[in-house]
Amino acid sequence: MAFLDWALHPTELWAAFWYVMRHAPPDEKTNKLQVSGDMRRCYDFLEMTSRSFAAVIQELNPRLRDGICIFYLVLRGLDTVEDDMTIPGAKKRQILETFHEALYVKGWTFKESGPDEKDAMLLVEFDVVINEFLRLPEDYQEVIADITKRMGAGMAKYTRARVETLDDYNEYCHYVAGLVGHGLSRLFAESRLEDKTVGEKLELANSMGLFLQKTNITRDINEDVLDGRCFWPKAIWTKYAESEEELISKRGRERGIEALNEMCVNALEHIPDVMEYLNQIHEPSVFKFCAIPQAMAIATISLCYNNSNVLDGNVKIRKGEALKLISQSTTIDSVKRIFYRYLVQLEKKNDPSNPFYEQVHKIVDKAKKDIANTLPGGAPVDFSKEFALIALFFVSVCFFFYSYLAN
Known part of the structure; x- marks a missing residue:
């Protein structure tokens, strides 16, 4: 399975190769x-x-x-x-x-x-x-x-x-993640590597933290419930289940997915602030430091949306995919292309029968237009199908030669 994953995603294999070549072991x-x-x-x-x-x-x-x-x-x-x-x-x-x-x-x-x-x-x-x-x-x-x-x-x-209301949810995420964004932004400004306004626009910094934290909370529902806690706001999950345990049970699966999708929508609403924050960061190492977690977050929330596997266990993006995101998160334009790519993936998963279809469509459509309007050349071209066909051809050739040599 690992070989097939790498073969079907050749650009991730390339990213992994360069990551290993460029990054020394911890002691070194x-x-x-x-x-x-x-x-x-x-x-x-x-x-x-x-x-x-x-x-x-x-x-x-x-x-x-x-x-x-x-x-x-x-x-x-x-x-x-x-x-x-x-x-x-x-x-x-x-x-x-x-x-x-x-x-x-x-x-x-x-x-x-x-x-x-x-x-x-x-x-x-x-x-x-x-x-x-x-x-x-x-x-x-x-x-x-x-x-x-x-x-x-x-x-x-x-x-x-307890995290009861949506206000509670935003407040809790502010305490555990938004404040991290505040602190980092103030340190960036104090270092003089970034403009002092970075340390003053703390609402944007807060949204950076909230997007990461809400993505993690959404993804970790199974693990958290099994550990006897739940950070999904009661105002959301009680619309779909009688208890936190029912959220992740097989008998309430359809309603559990609806709750999951509402959690994803809540996280996606922070995308405009994330883009605005990253747009004000100019020092290359600081930009990568800020951009990489956000790229991981959009990939993860896209994976989680309408995905019943989230209710069964902890889902994660592929390791090769993560390494590819690390290698690509170097400039604001490259990060915009990353977000655009995952917004397209999310859009494809947005079934019209889904109660949140219109909300997701509105958020995704606006974010895509905002990105396309600020990118040189407009909307990015999706080459994923072409890469998949190339990979399939490559795997077929490898198996052909392996069978030939084995005989």
Whole structure:
């Protein structure tokens, strides 16, 4: 199956080849950064907690690289506390609400994570993160501490509150992802690599985070329900099911797909802000850092739409597809073409019998027109069918020669 996937998607195989050629193993990459001591250990943690983010962070301009590495690790530590279901509620809230204060306490660590927390070691050695945080410029420290404080307070709130209304949903996603967009935008501006207005247009930054978070929440419904939690807003899922468990059950499949499609529509509404935000980013490494997750998100939400497999388990885009998106997300025009491509795919899945057909058609049609109107040459040409035919011919020839040689 893996061979067939690569054969049917030759451009992904090419992207994977160049990715391997251009990206060194983790240890070699860290050596090239010329860091040592605690900062080297921080980059080790970056690799351990997120290989995908590690790659783009390590390619950032040196004026931002260490600061964003530390920002990521601080929020990963905070997120590890929030996700740990073994920590009693009152204690968890206290840790979340005061986590920002620990950033200024040398030697602070946390060793009470549950046995199943995969990122527990980061908290066990959190003192190394604190040491490097305190070496950052003061303006970077202020941004990181402020976002950590606000995020921790929001996370603490939702240890008791449920995501009931659409306003709750937007607020929760703001706390856990929109604020990340705020912090990153402020760091970009503080670095002087981007214009100061990037750090001021925080509604656009918030939408960047919400598009990513809503895509993940939509995709992860099966895993979350089985873990005893649900981040889909009650205002949506109660229209289709009596309980969260019924959402993912076989008996309620048709209604579950309708709920899934409404969640996808909610995420797709952020596309105009995403495009506007990316259009204001000019430094190449910062652009790639911002664009790659958004490209992954549009590919994922397109995959999820009207896809019953989402209710059965965690669906993901192909690894080769992800590597191709990484290689292509280099300029605003290339990202617009990526979005256009997946909007076309989504449009093809939009069945007129679907209750959300008109909403999806309206969102997709407007986004496609906006992209086509700003691209040199207009709307991109879809070569996917031609590539599929070439791939099929290639596979046929390979099997012919293999059979011939075997005889």
